[in-house]
Amino acid sequence: MAPQFMVSHNLEALLERLRQYAEVHGPVRGDDGVVRFSALTPGILPDLSAIRTLLPPKKYLLHPQEIILSYTEKDGYQAPSEGARPLILFGLHSCDLAGINYLDQIFLGDDPDPLYAARRSAQTLIGVSCIPDEFCSCHLARSPLKPLSDLFFHHVEGGFAVTSSSPRGEELLEDVKDILEEREVNIPEDARRFFGQVASMRVRPELDAALPEWQELADCCLGCGACSLCCPTCYCFDVLEFSGLDGRSAERVRRWDNCLFKSHAQVAGGMSFRKDRAERFRYRYCHKYRGFGPLQGIPSCVGCGRCRVVCPAGLDLRPLAERLEAACRE
Amino acid sequence: MNSTIPVPAVVSKIRQVTADTSLLTLRTNLDHPVASSFLPGQFLQLSLPGAGEIPLSYCGSPSSEGDIELCIRHVGHVTTPLKAIVPGEAVGVRGPYGRGFPMPTYTGQDLLLIAGGLGMAPLRSLLLALLKQRKFLGRLTLLYGAREIESLLFLDELLKLQRDGVMQLQVAADHPGHGLNALPGCRIALLPALLDGLDIDPGQTCAALCGPPVVYPLLVSGLQLLGVADNRIHLSMERRMKCGVGRCGHCAVGTRLCCVDGPVFSYAELAGLEGALV
Numbered sequence: 001m002a003p004q005f006m007v008s009h010n011l012e013a014l015l016e017r018l019r020q021y022a023e024v025h026g027p028v029r030g031d032d033g034v035v036r037f038s039a040l041t042p043g044i045l046p047d048l049s050a051i052r053t054l055l056p057p058k059k060y061l062l063h064p065q066e067i068i069l070s071y072t073e074k075d076g077y078q079a080p081s082e083g084a085r086p087l088i089l090f091g092l093h094s095c096d097l098a099g100i101n102y103l104d105q106i107f108l109g110d111d112p113d114p115l116y117a118a119r120r121s122a123q124t125l126i127g128v129s130c131i132p133d134e135f136c137s138c139h140l141a142r143s144p145l146k147p148l149s150d151l152f153f154h155h156v157e158g159g160f161a162v163t164s165s166s167p168r169g170e171e172l173l174e175d176v177k178d179i180l181e182e183r184e185v186n187i188p189e190d191a192r193r194f195f196g197q198v199a200s201m202r203v204r205p206e207l208d209a210a211l212p213e214w215q216e217l218a219d220c221c222l223g224c225g226a227c228s229l230c231c232p233t234c235y236c237f238d239v240l241e242f243s244g245l246d247g248r249s250a251e252r253v254r255r256w257d258n259c260l261f262k263s264h265a266q267v268a269g270g271m272s273f274r275k276d277r278a279e280r281f282r283y284r285y286c287h288k289y290r291g292f293g294p295l296q297g298i299p300s301c302v303g304c305g306r307c308r309v310v311c312p313a314g315l316d317l318r319p320l321a322e323r324l325e326a327a328c329r330e
Numbered sequence: 331m332n333s334t335i336p337v338p339a340v341v342s343k344i345r346q347v348t349a350d351t352s353l354l355t356l357r358t359n360l361d362h363p364v365a366s367s368f369l370p371g372q373f374l375q376l377s378l379p380g381a382g383e384i385p386l387s388y389c390g391s392p393s394s395e396g397d398i399e400l401c402i403r404h405v406g407h408v409t410t411p412l413k414a415i416v417p418g419e420a421v422g423v424r425g426p427y428g429r430g431f432p433m434p435t436y437t438g439q440d441l442l443l444i445a446g447g448l449g450m451a452p453l454r455s456l457l458l459a460l461l462k463q464r465k466f467l468g469r470l471t472l473l474y475g476a477r478e479i480e481s482l483l484f485l486d487e488l489l490k491l492q493r494d495g496v497m498q499l500q501v502a503a504d505h506p507g508h509g510l511n512a513l514p515g516c517r518i519a520l521l522p523a524l525l526d527g528l529d530i531d532p533g534q535t536c537a538a539l540c541g542p543p544v545v546y547p548l549l550v551s552g553l554q555l556l557g558v559a560d561n562r563i564h565l566s567m568e569r570r571m572k573c574g575v576g577r578c579g580h581c582a583v584g585t586r587l588c589c590v591d592g593p594v595f596s597y598a599e600l601a602g603l604e605g606a607l608v
Contacts, residue, residue, distance in 0.1 A: 271543055
C-alpha cells in the first residue's frame with residue numbers, strides 16, 4: 001500500500017480519533033523537563049522531537065511491581081482476574097519497538113506469560129522516526145530484532161509519511177483516512193536503522209575475563225543499577241510473597257530486579273556466583289551484546305542510549321563493545 | 331494449562347531424617363504431572379502461602395498415586411516456617427521443571443553417584459530409578475559425604491543396599507561430630523578424598539554429582555584424574571530459580587539457564603563457562 005501523508009497540524013485530530021478506540025500514551029515532557037511515556041489526554045501533545053523517554057515502554061508490559069498470584073484459604077493460588085485495557089502507544093522509536101520484539105520472544109511463545117500476553121495483545125504500537133544523537137548506537141550495529149509496529153510515522157517535509165504493517169494498522173488507517181492524503185513521498189531510507197538485519201557472526205569465543213577494561217569499568221561503576229532499570233530489554237524480576245494480616249491470605253508479587261545487585265546471583269547459604277562487580281558487569285555485557293539462554297547469539301542492546309544518559313558515573317560500553325564484537329564479525 | 335499457578339498438595343507424612351532435615355510426603359491430585367511424570371534431577375516449585383516459593387529437587391520416584399517426596403532442611407525463609415506444618419495441611423506445587431539426569435545413556439554403564447550433604451536428596455531419586463533397572467547396569471557405587479555422621483541422610487536405606495550387595499557405599503564426614511554414632515568404615519575426610527585411588531573403569535563409568543557448589547571443582551578434577559571424560563560427568567547445579575520457566579533471569583549458569591537448560595549439566599557443557607562453577 002502506498003504511504004499516506006499526514007500534515008503536521010493534523011496530529012491533534014489524529015490523537016482525538018485514536019482516543020475513541022483506547023487510551024493513548026506517548027512521550028510527554030513534564031514540567032521537570034523529564035520526558036516520560038504518559039497519557040495523551042485532550043490538550044496534551046506528545047513531544048515527538050524528544051530522542052528518548054526516561055523509562056522505556058516495557059513499563060506497560062511488565063509493571064515495576066505487580067501481583068502475579070493471590071492466595072486465599074478457600075481458593076488457593078489464583079491468577080489476577082483483571083483484564084488488560086486496550087492501549088495505544090504513540091511515538092515509539094525503532095529502538096523501543098525492537099525492545100518490545102525482544103521481550104515478546106521471552107514472554108510469549110509456547111507457554112506465554114499470562115499477564116504479559118494479555119497486555120501485549122491489547123496494545124497497538126505506533127512508531128515515529130527519529131534522528132540518533134550522540135548517546136544512540138542503533139545506527140552503529142546490525143540487530144536481528146525487528147521494530148514491529150502497527151503503524152509507523154516517518155518524519156518528512158511538512159508532516160509524516162504513514163505506513164501500516166499489520167491488520168490492526170490497516171484498520172486504523174482506514175478509519176482515519178479523512179485526515180490523511182495520498183501523496184508520493186520519499187521515505188528517508190535510514191528510518192529503521194539496522195534492525196531486522198541478521199548480523200553474520202562467527203562463533204563467539206567466551207569473554208576474556210582477564211581484559212583490564214572490566215575492572216576499570218567496574219571500579220567506576222556505582223552498582224546503582226540505573227542502566228538496567230531504564231533498559232528496554234532488561235526484564236529480570238524478583239518474586240516476593242506478602243502475607244495478609246489475617247494470616248490466611250497472601251499476595252505474590254514480581255518486581256523488576258537488577259543483575260548489578262549482589263543479591264541477584266546468590267544461592268543458599270549466602271554463596272554467590274558473581275561475587276565481585278567486574279563479574280556482574282561482564283554478565284550484563286554478555287546479555288546486552290551476546291544474549292543468553294534461549295536467545296543466545298541475539299544481542300539485546302537496541303542502542304537507545306538510555307543507560308549512557310542515566311549512568312551517574314558516565315560509563316559507556318560502546319567502545320569496548322565495538323572492539324570485542326567487531327572481532328567476531330566477518 | 332497455566333504452568334505457573336501452584337496446585338494444592340496435602341502433607342500426608344513427615345519423617346524426621348536428621349535434627350534439621352525432614353522428608354515430606356505430599357499428595358496431589360492423581361495424574362498431575364508434578365507427581366507422576368518427572369525425571370530424577372528435575373525440580374518443582376514449592377509454595378508455602380504467606381512465606382513464598384522455593385525450587386526443590388524431587389527426592390523420590392514418580393508416583394501414579396499422586397505422591398511426592400521432598401527432603402527439606404529447615405534453614406530458609408520458606409523451609410523454616412515449613413517446620414511447623416503438620417499432616418493434613420496444604421502447600422502448593424508446580425512442575426516438573428528442567429532437565430534431569432540422562433537416564434537412557436546409563437544403560438550398560440557403571441554408575442558412580444557422588445553426593446555432598448543435602449545433595450543426597452536428588453541422588454536418592456536417581457538411585458531409586460537406577461535400582462528399578464539394576465540388572466541393566468554395571469557397578470553401582472555411591473560416595474557420600476556430609477559435615478558430620480549425624481547429618482548423613484537416609485543412612486538406613488543406604489546401608490541396607492550395601493548389605494544386600496546391590497550397591498557399594500563409601501561414606502565420609504568432615505569431622506566426627508559428637509562421636510555418639512560411630513559408623514564403621516566412615517572416613518573423617520572431605521568428600522573429594524573418597525575419589526583417591528578409587529577403583530573404576532573410566533571408559534565404562536558415568537558419574538552423577540550433587541553437592542554444595544564449593545565441592546564441584548574438586549570432584550570434577552578428581553574424576554578427571556581418574557580418567558573420566560567430561561561428557562560422562564553430570565552435575566546438578568544449585569541456583570535460585572524464582573520462576574522456573576526461563577524468565578526471571580536469576581539462575582544463569584554462564585550463558586545458560588539452570589531452570590530450562592539444567593539443573594543437570596554435563597561437565598562438557600560447563601567447562602570454560604564463566605560463573606558456572608564457583
